[in-house]
Amino acid sequence: MTKKSTRPPKRILYIITKSVWGGAAKYVYDLATSLSKENFEVFIASGPAPKKARYGKDNQGKFAEEIKKANLPYFEIHNFQRSVNPFKDIFAFFEILILLFKIKPDIIHVNSPKAGGITGIAASIYKVLHKLQTTNYKLQTIYTPHGWAIKEDRPKWQVFLIKLFSKLTCLFYDKIICVSEYDKNIAIQNNIAPAHKITTIHVSISPKNISFLLREEAQKKLLNGKTSPFIIGTIAEWNKNKGLFYLLEAALEFKRKLDNKQANAWSPISELDIILIGSGENADKEKMYDFVKNHNLENVHLIEWIDNAAAYLNGFDIFILPSIKEGFPYSILEAMAAQLPIITTPVGGIPEVIENNVNGILVQPKNSHELALKILYLINNPAIGREMARKAREKVEKEFSLEKMIKETKKVYQSFLNFPAKTS
Secondary structure (H helix, E strand, O other), rough: OOOOOOOEEEEEEEEEOOOOOHHHHHHHHHHHOOOOOOOEEEEEEEOOOOOOOOOOOOOOOOHHHHHHHOOEEEEEEEOOOOOHHHHHHHHHHHEEEEEEEEHOOOOOEOOEEEEEHHHHHHHEEEEEEEEOOOOOOOOEEEEEOOOOHHOOOOHHHHHHHHHHHHHHHHHHHOOOEEEOOOOHHHHHHHHOOOOOHHHEEOOEEEEHHEEEEEEEHHHHHHHOOOOOEEEEEEEEEHHHHHHHHHHHHHHHHHHHHHHOOHHHHOOOOOEEEEEEEEEOOOHHHHHHHHHHHOOOOOOEEEOOOOOHHHHHHHHHOOEEEEEOOOOOOHHHHHHHOOOOOEEEEOOOOOOOOOOOOOOOOOOOOOOOHHHHHHHHHHHHHHHHHHHHHHHHHHHOOOOOEEHHHHHHHHHHHHHHHHOOOOOO
C-alpha cells in the first residue's frame, strides 16, 4: 500500500497571455491536468478571448473552456492583451498582484513574453510585501517563453528593445524553461539569462491519446460533406510568424498551372484542396480571408476553432508548416503522430525533431516557390512520402512523449519544493 504524503499540497499558479488554444495553451493544459492533486493545488489565469471578428467564428476562449472542463480554478486577467498598451498593462499588473495575494502560490509558472514581463514585476513586489507579513514564505518563479521574439523579422531598433525587455524579464525568474535547445542557445548567446538558470524541456505529446478520425470522415467534416482526392493542410495560429501567406502563394501557383490545364504534364493529380485550421487576432484573420477572396482561391478552406483539430489529420495527404519563427510547435508532433509526410522550415526547434529528407522535408522560410516544388515532389513520389511519415511516427513515439515532458518539469518543481523524487 502506497503511503500518502503528509505534506500539504503546494500551490502552483500558471499564467498565460491569451485564452486561445495554441501551443503555449496546450503546454499549460497538459502540465496543469497531469500534476498529482495530492502534492499540488493548481490555479490558472489568462487574458480574455479576442473580440468578435468581421470574418470567421467568434473565439469564445477555448483555453478557458478546457481548463474549466478539467475542474481547475480559472481566473481571467481582463486587461491582458498581446499588443503594448501602457494603461491596460498597468491595470493587468494590479490584477495579477491582487490575484497573488488571493492565491498565495508557492510557484508561479508563466508562459509567453507579455505575461512574463508583467507577472515578473508583480511577483517581485508581492514577495517584498509578503515578507513583511511572514518570514517563512518563499515564492519560486518559472518562465517558459515559447520562443524568443528577437528572432522575428523586425527593424533593428525593435530587436534591441525586445532583447532588453527579455533580459529584464528573465531577471525576475528563478528558472527559465526553454522548449528547444535552439531557444536555450539563443538565450545564452544573447546574454538574455545565465546558463545556470536555463534548462531545455521539449514540448511533447502522447500519440495514443489522439483519436484520429478515419480519412473519409475527417474530410467530410472539414469540407461540408464532401471528399477530396488530395488535401494539403496545416494547423497553426494565423499570424505572421507562421508564414501562412507563403503557403497561400504556393496555392496560387498551383491554381495558375491547373487553370492553364498544365496538370497532366505537371502533376499526377488534377485537383487538390488546401485546408488551414486555426485562427488569430482579428487583423491577421481578416488578411487571410481577404487574400483568399481577392485571388479567387476556391480550393483554399479557412477553418476556425475545431475542437481537437489534430483528430482531423488523417484527412490530409501532406502537412505543411511554413513558419518564419518558431519555438517548438505541437502541430509538427501531431502530424508526425498521424504519420503524414511533412514539409516545414528549419526555424526554432523544428530541426531538433525533423531531419531533412529523412522524416520530413525542410524548405527555406519565405520561399513560396520552393514550397510549391516540394509539395509537387511529394505528390509525384508517394512512396518516399510514406517512408518519411513512418520514420516521423517512430521518432515522436520514442523521443517526444508527454510522460517525459511532465516528468522533467516535475523535477524542476521538486527542486524548489524539496518533494521526494517519486511523485505521481
